[in-house]
Amino acid sequence: MSDGNGYVHRAGIHSESACQRNVLAALGHDIDEHVVFGLDGGFGFSYFPTRGNTPDIIVGKQVVMPLRAARLLGVAVHAHTPRSAAGLAEILGTVPAATTRVDIGLLPYWGLAGRASFGGYFVNVVRATGQGEFEVSDPARDSTVLVRADDLTAARGSRNSPPLNPNWRVYTFGSPRNSPRLDLVAPVAVRTLSREVLKPGSRSLGIPAMKVLTATAPSWATTKRGEVEDVDLQGNVITTTALARQLLHLGRQIESFGTGGGMFRPMIARFLTTLFEHCDNPGYAEAADLFEQSAEHWTGLGKALLARSACADDSELAGLVDAVVTSVRASMELEKRALAGLTAIQGRG
Template structure:
């Protein structure tokens, strides 16, 4: 958002998310992962690229294995007055209270003070925070699922100006609908939802530390910048804005339906947290049932959105 505002582009977070085709679903777990990852958006790097394409902006990306070069590049951009997007693991930042690792968190770096601290604009409600150079270096260089090599990026306007926002919104809807409806593998989209629903009842036995893992999954689904309901509430807001932009009332109808879907995902997150805290298999079975219901509803709603956006 801060990178866009520097280019005098003032859009809501929901609109940014939507025109980038941000909604998705992913279930991922490898042998090295004690906790499965359950996510509700496309890959963060893809989100940035899609946004730049949608708004006719130039996206400049820097990645390096050298922490020294990463710092030099960041300082060069800040000294020129440019706001820089950074990908990192917030767990390592000195102001963080996170008790889990996630190496695909994004912040905007807007400055540095004389004490070599960096000003970072965080997700709500954290807002503006200051991080020491040492903690920022560690956070940017962290490894893990979906991590990058000290990734930083900037946005700039190009010739031709901004496209029609209503048309951009339709394209974003179409991208997201195709992502949900036609996943490349069964870990993604509506198939991934059914897959994770089938796995949930066994998590108390399957996970190394169910109490820790289930709380982590719940937090990532509901509180880790998702806007609630695994990004579905944000998607509903975007569809409502699109209805106003395009004058297509059907988008508002789907928005209302997606708001109900988001409530299911919020309830799922609460059930997972309770299942871990109370070792409750009943809560996992209830969560599983809700996810199957949400998957069927999202498949139906995305089919309708594909018709409306084509």
């Protein structure tokens, strides 16, 4: 906790939802992280193939920091792009904390040494210490951590994770003007979620992107070739194959990079369960159950990739690629059913 400003660090599952929850709590409004996640409407799927042997980017969301939850809560949000430590420190003088986007590969305490990048991550910056460091509240940790100003600036300005580069973005929040009625505002978020995941208008997003992944993954054996450097789960630099690195990175995206496991599917299931409790519509509970079933496929895949990718031989790697295709197809069918059911609820409403 930063002295005197009311901010209390709490660990969380999804970085941007947990960061918003913690800032809102400091401003006097306590709301569950999974409710922020559901109201924000960024849930879904994104797949961005890359050229050469660089790992393809696969994310369990479709929008980074959409701020729809804030709008539904009546919270004013201000966006900033300070490029210097001094500029960031100046912003912190007026708010309990500032939420900033970072590339976790360049935050030393993540132990990735710049060899793995993900620029869609968020932390709250609580204060400047005055000694060349910032106190950072990362939802993945049990307590705040001090980060050198130069390291934080590098993580905020990283260009290593296209199309998910941080681009210096910083957000500050005003006090909530009202307490939301979930029975009124949550169906709006569900309507948006269903439409944008089923028919996003882009083959890189939603259900279409899952189809593209199942069609593309079998080609990884020929496109992800050669020896490369990576970082293992203990933060040690290792030499591995590009295919093994691709599979390990997918495992991290499913289980490790701020998803809480299961590619965010358990989290959206909890949101839908909460909505069922407020609206008493069994359709929300049915969709939640389908997403829980999907989460089991994602979690099984993610754990297998994390446990076996780094030490697998060519035959085992081929088997893991097959598992990617099989698991994603199974999840896709379950999620299509869930989203169709949610769409039907909205139609009846």
